[in-house]
């Protein structure tokens with residue numbers, strides 16, 4: 001990577017207000033982007049996703065920016081909140097998602113309209129019958145647990161494992177691939193509940209969070225409950241949406257490789273949320289799903305996903321001598337921030353500031369790649385809404401929203417506004433983790449912003 005000097009240089013983005021301190025909540029036309037509300041919404045409730053955003057946020061964005069059918073892009077689709085809402089509202093939807101499980105969830109949800117609810121309902125009844133008979137007869141499962149999936153503690157107790165394997169025996173016998181996918185998703189979205197693991201928000205042992213192991217669990221009933229929810233939502237969707245659905249596509253590819261798949265200047269509205277600068281590892285955290293659904297066979301399969309990911313993982317860059325910005329922006333604030341971070345806790349070796357500065361610089365480099373690719377995809381006067389949270393690394397507040405805005409401006413996009421729909425973000429954030437050294441100072445809040453960009 002080309003390194004750009006850490007020395008202060010002339011500014012760009014002087015119009016983007018300083019936000020090194022916590023912002024106050026601002027009046028905004030956008031709904032709160034947090035995912036929690038999705039847990040009660042048709043189709044969105046099928047799959048919990050730690051960093052998804054809310055249906056209502058996407059709706060408010062669509063209403064504000066698209067007054068006739070258009071093309072909506074989500075470069076970091078997750079489990080598809082943007083794509084589903086856009087498509088159900090009559091827009092063409094296109095997305096990119098590197099995680100094969102999230103991509104699968106997204107695709108299956110987008111297909112909801114095509115599923116015959118009666119068939120799913122009947123299959124769910126057959127499933128319950130099959131499972132209870134197999135349990136009564138103490139049937140030995142034909143399926144085996146995925147060989148390459150290893151966890152420190154036991155993932156499923158022997159009783160739960162037996163039940164789970166019988167679920168997979170049933171799925172293996174389903175002839176209709178669409179119904180089989182609904183079952184696979186119903187299993188995947190519930191599978192951690194009956195394991196000895198949970199999300200805190202990273203995947204960890206329940207015991208470590210002070211909760212008991214799961215010795216036994218009504219696995220088939222849990223999955224049947226999820227299938228009933230799906231059936232209900234399919235009926236709802238089919239009843240509320242009329243006419244032909246516009247095209248919807250999600251590619252299991254990195255957005256950084258989107259040029260072959262996405263026509264230049266084809267997108268009216270981009271709505272997205274990239275991974276935050278908080279080192280959350282989507283791929284490691286979905287290992288159970290990736291292995292059990294057969295998307296991954298060995299831990300080595302994680303490597304390509306790590307390489308494609310927006311932002312590198314701290315663990316993979318902390319030992320590098322110096323990673324700097326690889327694009328020639330001249331912005332004293334970004335340079336000063338990286339410099340301050342780099343100089344923190346030199347005595348702590350790879351746990352000190354240099355590793356975190358490498359991590360932050362890699363993230364900003366990807367903000368630049370993203371901005372260039374977004375500019376290429378957008379039509380003239382097309383808008384990009386990027387939901388992003390700030391971060392605190394080694395006690396240094398990083399106003400990621402403003403930095404992204406400056407970088408996007410450098411890449412040739414116009415910065416229209418930075419909205420703050422959530423002035424306080426809670427949860428297990430990077431500031432609370434012991435390896436992340438200094439805790440946040442007073443007044444250093446985590447918040448969530450919507451960076452509004454436009455192609456000139």
Ligand SMILES: C[S@@+](CC[C@H](N)C(=O)[O-])C[C@H]1O[C@@H](n2cnc3c(N)ncnc32)[C@H](O)[C@@H]1O
Pocket residue numbers: 049051052053054075076077078079080081082096097098099102253254255256272273274275276282283308309310
């Ligand atoms: C914050 S989540 C998006 C959640 C989404 N808004 C939702 O509601 O489900 C970010 C997603 O970006 C994906 N991702 C990371 N790097 C990517 C890349 N280079 N191209 C496409 N997707 C990527 C991650 O796997 C993760 O699912």
